[in-house]
Amino acid sequence: MKPPDSAPAKVLVVDDTPVDRDTLSGHVQREGYAVDTAEHGREALEKLRAEPFDLVLLDVQMPEMDGPQLLETLRNDAALAHIPVIMVSAVDDIDITVQCLELGADDYLPKLFRPAILRARMSAALDRKRLRDAERHHTESLTRELEVARKIQGDFLPESLPAVVGMQAAAALHPARQVSGDFYDAFLLAPGNTIVLVVGDVCDKGVGAALFMALFRSLIRASADPVEGGAIQMIGGRRTVVRQSLEAATPADLLTRVAGFTNDYIARLHGRTNMFATVFLGALTPGTGQFDYVNAGHEPAIVLAPDGTTRELRPTGPALGLLPDAAFGADEGRLERGHSLFAFTDGLVEARSPDGEAFGAERLRDALRANNTSASNLVQGVIETLHAFTGQAEPHDDVTLLAATRTND
């Protein structure tokens, strides 16, 4: 699709009668437009497919392919459907003219027309086309930009989940739009036998939430000083001192500090935006099964036993970013062998079926129980159950799932 420009509009006059064709072309040229002609439908199609035209003036009555047939062909061709068509008809052709209008012709012109009427009809059709073209061009640009954003955002999610002996992990993130406000993360803490699991949901949707997704995820990772890199490692000589103090902390201590740091950073430096995120932070040591967690205003995570019983890991503090100096508590548990930790965002339980029913917590628990063989089966099974439930209904919110199973080693 060519970008908008100021070259004269190009018009195709289609008429099997040479006299009518010449008369009409002459008038169109006098109005200042570029003209080409075609004798019948087939020739018209060839010319329309060969070069860009802005308008077609089409005789309703023609041998071979008549007006309605040509119109249908045009409207069914994605490349040509947007070209306005004005039917040119004699007085007794009113029925066929109406048929053409119903098939998608934009307007009609009587064969015996006044130049002023030709001018008005053409100018209206061309203005409409110009506006539609500009709108389409604009939408295409925006879509391209969002596609770029989507790819970059993918970089803010872990390429793969860390492999730790005694644990299997799996995750899925399905954005509602091209960019997402949800995120998940998983990384090892020094000395490498504890894994931190993160699931977060930035408030709102769209580009704003997506921008903050990158920030929240980065602050959490950087302040946790994971094994493979984080801000602390870059602070040159101070690294040893800081690392020592972090290593001395228990996982629970670390998580409350990560929550506090991230909360204060957002609340103090980005308070004007009123952005916040609900986040579940878990630290799991697969060797012992010990886990600690800080749930900052987030949908409760679920601990799932092989027999199907569940335990909820409820909020231990507010969402991150509300007010500075908020207090975050931590809680803990032990993940036995064969048990799983499952964290997710509310987009999952709030997803709607075409009838408007919510997926809900009970359906989620049933889906978890039905797929309780491994972390990847949990994630895949829940996603499949969700998609079967929502069918063709448009997703309303981002959906994120993260499962970690302590394996029977």
Added chain:
Amino acid sequence: METSVEQRGDVITVHISGSVDGLTADNLQHVFSSEVEAGHHNLVADFGGVDYTSSAGLRVLLGTVKHARSRGGDLRLAALHPEVLKVLDLSGFTSILRVFDTVDDAVESFGSHGN
């Protein structure tokens, strides 16, 4: 979503009905900001007619409570439906905002000196 504003002494009550979501949140934000800018910083949000609020609505509450408190006032909530209260509770909003069963209770909580 519709709003109506009522004044009792130096307390402004904004009665809200409908859903507070991405489409309507800006409108609600504007109602609150205008009041604070006009010098009315003791605010009550009547949620009696609100069946649903999304995180866009929560952002409005966050922005408004900070704005009102920066002027020496406050934003307090009244008459929340159980589903809405649940959302506010889970996300920790009830730990930063005072919530009341009725509008009268909320208005009275400001006392005669707007405290």
